[in-house]
Amino acid sequence: MGSIGWWIGGIFTPIGLLFAAIGFSFLASDRELATAGVRTTGVVIENIKSRDSDGDLLYSPVVAFHDVSGVRHIYQSSTKTNWSDYSRGETVELIYNPDDPTDAVINSVMDRFFLPSMFAGLGSIFALIGAGFLSVNLKRKLEVAKLKRSNLRLEAEFVKCVRDTKIDINGRHPFRVHARGKHPRTGRLARFESAPIWLDLTDQLSGRTVPVLVDARTSKKHYVQLDEWVSGKEWA
Structure with a gap:
């Protein structure tokens, strides 16, 4: 595989590890928020529309909720989908950080685990592909070295x-x-x-x-x- 394999492995492995690290850090943050956060309910007041690079329409819900002190906060989900999961006026459960209510998340599988799973999953796949190329090339390098010695x-x-x-x-x-x-x-x-x-x-x-x-x-x-x-x- 020669330099091609080293090149592919050298790019895929660090990028994959970086993406996986980001994904697992998201999961760790979510676990911390779920453990120490406060659960409350909020109301969907809007679905923000945007478009992706292909021009397809994306939706991101905006939720209004009150903390334990009665202060009103607005939270916009960072998860964007091609469909609208929530209707305006719909009640949803949130988890927020009592020390910083702006640090919040809708308590759903999509909002809590989509991005972490995507980063961790893709990162792991990239890292495995890169490691595979590197291991094949290393094995071949050792094999050639043995042939040269014999x-x-x-x-x-x-x-x-x-x-x-x-x-x-x-x-x-x-x-x-x-x-x-x-x-x-x-x-x-x-x-x-x-x-x-x-x-x-x-x-x-x-x-x-x-x-x-x-x-x-x-x-x-x-x-x-x-x-x-x-x-x-x-x-x-």
């Missing part, structure tokens, strides 16, 4: 250099070198595939052999050495 190599016949259409980076597909040769220990004919690169090496390698490092027991674990032709950012 230094069991062969000169494989160049077959072709073709684009790997399974990998798409901004509409670009990297190349892979394909070669074949006999395993130096088993004598079996095997096919080998290089890491993705941004070069078409067909002209350079036609009619030549390429060095390949292989595991002593299986040709499935191999590393096509292209350092003579590929360097730096030319690795995908």
Whole structure:
């Protein structure tokens, strides 16, 4: 997977962890408010309308309620939906912070858990995807290092250099070198595939052999050495 995997993992993992941390911090704040807050009822006085980036209409309820001192407060939900959950004049239950009544929330699953669950869920998914890419690349890096230490190599016949259409980076597909040769220990004919690169090496390698490092027991674990032709950012 090369630098592509490190790049994807390096972006997805921290972003995912950040989103997950935000989500769990929201959940922690909600738990604190639910534990120490005061429950009361309020009346929906309005549904504020807005539009999202696609132009779709969104609704956010505005609720009037009184604290234990009888002071009237106005609360607008931060949760916006494509439908209006509440009708004007409807009575709803709220939880508010007695030290700061402006810190309030409608006591419903949508208002209390939608944003925290979205951040925590998406963040966890992003982090897992990123960690998956990083772990695969780390495993491959350790595998290549082991192959280099064992230094069991062969000169494989160049077959072709073709684009790997399974990998798409901004509409670009990297190349892979394909070669074949006999395993130096088993004598079996095997096919080998290089890491993705941004070069078409067909002209350079036609009619030549390429060095390949292989595991002593299986040709499935191999590393096509292209350092003579590929360097730096030319690795995908």
